[in-house]
Amino acid sequence: MERRVASTGENETAARGPLHRLLSIFAEVRPREAFSVLVLTLNVFLLLTGYYLLKVVREPLILAGGGLEIGGHRLDLDGPEVKAYASAGQALLLVGVVRAYGAMARRFGRMQLTTALTLFFAGNLVLFFFLARLGVPLGVPFYLWVGCFNLTVIAQFWSFANDVYTPEQGKRLFAIVGIGSSLGAMLGAQIAKRVYVPIGPYNMMLLAAGVLLVCLWLTRLVHRHELARAGAGAGAAAAKADAPPGGAAGGFGLIARDRYLLLIAGLTLVLNWVNSTGEYILDRTLIESATSALTPAGGGPGEPAPAPAAASGAAPGAPLAAGAPVYLVDPGASRLLEGKIAAERGGAFDVEAGGKIVENAEKGLVHPRTEAGKKAALGAVIGTFKGDFFYWVNTFGVLLQLFLVSRIFKYLGVRFALFILPSIALLGYASLAVLPVLAVVRVAKVAENSTDYSVQNTARQALFLPVGRDAKYSAKAAIDTFVVRAGDVLAAAVVIAGNLLALSTRHFAMINLALAVVWLGVVVGIAREHRRRTEDEPEVDALKAA
Numbered sequence: 001m002e003r004r005v006a007s008t009g010e011n012e013t014a015a016r017g018p019l020h021r022l023l024s025i026f027a028e029v030r031p032r033e034a035f036s037v038l039v040l041t042l043n044v045f046l047l048l049t050g051y052y053l054l055k056v057v058r059e060p061l062i063l064a065g066g067g068l069e070i071g072g073h074r075l076d077l078d079g080p081e082v083k084a085y086a087s088a089g090q091a092l093l094l095v096g097v098v099r100a101y102g103a104m105a106r107r108f109g110r111m112q113l114t115t116a117l118t119l120f121f122a123g124n125l126v127l128f129f130f131l132a133r134l135g136v137p138l139g140v141p142f143y144l145w146v147g148c149f150n151l152t153v154i155a156q157f158w159s160f161a162n163d164v165y166t167p168e169q170g171k172r173l174f175a176i177v178g179i180g181s182s183l184g185a186m187l188g189a190q191i192a193k194r195v196y197v198p199i200g201p202y203n204m205m206l207l208a209a210g211v212l213l214v215c216l217w218l219t220r221l222v223h224r225h226e227l228a229r230a231g232a233g234a235g236a237a238a239a240k241a242d243a244p245p246g247g248a249a250g251g252f253g254l255i256a257r258d259r260y261l262l263l264i265a266g267l268t269l270v271l272n273w274v275n276s277t278g279e280y281i282l283d284r285t286l287i288e289s290a291t292s293a294l295t296p297a298g299g300g301p302g303e304p305a306p307a308p309a310a311a312s313g314a315a316p317g318a319p320l321a322a323g324a325p326v327y328l329v330d331p332g333a334s335r336l337l338e339g340k341i342a343a344e345r346g347g348a349f350d351v352e353a354g355g356k357i358v359e360n361a362e363k364g365l366v367h368p369r370t371e372a373g374k375k376a377a378l379g380a381v382i383g384t385f386k387g388d389f390f391y392w393v394n395t396f397g398v399l400l401q402l403f404l405v406s407r408i409f410k411y412l413g414v415r416f417a418l419f420i421l422p423s424i425a426l427l428g429y430a431s432l433a434v435l436p437v438l439a440v441v442r443v444a445k446v447a448e449n450s451t452d453y454s455v456q457n458t459a460r461q462a463l464f465l466p467v468g469r470d471a472k473y474s475a476k477a478a479i480d481t482f483v484v485r486a487g488d489v490l491a492a493a494v495v496i497a498g499n500l501l502a503l504s505t506r507h508f509a510m511i512n513l514a515l516a517v518v519w520l521g522v523v524v525g526i527a528r529e530h531r532r533r534t535e536d537e538p539e540v541d542a543l544k545a546a
Helices: 018-023 034-063 079-105 110-133 139-164 167-229 231-242 251-257 259-294 371-403 405-411 414-434 438-462 469-500 505-534 539-544
Strands: 068-070 073-075 325-330 335-345 348-353 356-362 366-368
Touching: 034 139, 034 167, 034 371, 079 110, 079 139, 079 469, 110 139, 110 167, 139 167, 167 371, 167 438, 251 259, 259 335, 259 371, 259 414, 259 438, 259 469, 259 505, 325 348, 325 371, 335 356, 335 371, 366 371, 371 405, 371 438, 405 414, 405 438, 414 438, 414 505, 469 505
Parallel strands: none
Antiparallel strands: 068 073, 325 335, 325 366, 335 348, 348 356
16 A cells, blocks of 8 residues: 655655656655645746846847937937946836835735736837837837846746745745746847847737747736645635835844844945946947947047948849948857858848858848948847847756755855855956956856856855844845845946046056955955854854745
């Protein structure tokens, strides 16, 4: 006869099935939990895939668009500067978004709240699609929107998962759900890279809207499954699900009164300040690299390029045909080349550029040599580069999360883990201060971001283990929203001041180098406070109790 598991009434044969054994590689999964954890993992995988589709769309829209209109006056700004200004605006906008979300959470149950938010954001994407077709500039509005979307929808997913599972279940099962998050970010970036040129950025908005609707359906499946699984307690479970989840408050007061929490807030502020300034350095270097081949010989910095001469009698802006002057996108080197079409072959072209013939160039890589063509070509360079960049960041992030994070915590401890990212930042920006070129920026930012998303993020969450429950909710919420965006504001202030002072990329790298030193000092303070609070309990035991 089959033996029964006393606590659940389910047989152990099912627990030893192939699926259960596979899931048990990552965490302890009990019978009847496999369905919900797999659906939630698929849900967050698709959610992160959709987010990275939009993230890749966002970058060329704001970077290649350039310029910003305020009160009918157009400011002469490059894309990276517009992005920095938009980050500051996003911080202000999120104050209202967080308050609106809190008001909704006090009124709606979990499925009502999830449904309302998902349909709202999916509808926004459809609206953006039609506005784009009408020629409305979307760079800054879409950048602000994606920031709100990222905060609200992904946070709502984890709130739903916390509501569905008990604390004991969450401790066991979130490790598996987190794999879906990491893989979604990694594969979403790669999917975005592959579909950007064939379908274009605006159709990617509709694709992401469809992904959101699938995620809503998956959320409903888990909701119904958990209510059915409650059995005799289904009434109480339904009442809990329908009750408004409410929200936390009072976080700022807790932070101000506690040195340890204040140091964690300082860590979060400096971390995001360095990261956002580093993103500006990456964007600025990318655009400089993309357009460097277009600078006329002997032309000094800031001198406008002369109007392109017609090739073989073809006027600039002529249809893509033999002899037409064009911009050729070189995705391998992340740059644009000026040339002319040597031959047209249906859907592809032979292009004479850079002293050689490039055969079978796709339409998405060839653009007429006009201002509109240059903007479209620059967008293609940025889109392909960013898709590849996000892919490698998330690939290394997944590998670090799967194979190194738990071992670092086990053998070296949380405090040691906190020193890894600022040390990488220190080395990376020191290298950029010496050699500020795209290849160095790419390596430095891939290393920084992948470590941030894995080792640093897990270590920062572990810092809240030795604090009280009110701090784990109220203070942590304040740090993860307001303080993070405050880092964006400081980074934007650095960019604004730096451009007024005409600072070079090397100067911005030196600013981040100084901030990395401050960052290390904050980590030293946190390590001392953390040791004092955990000196009576082993770190590994504390992590297991988290």
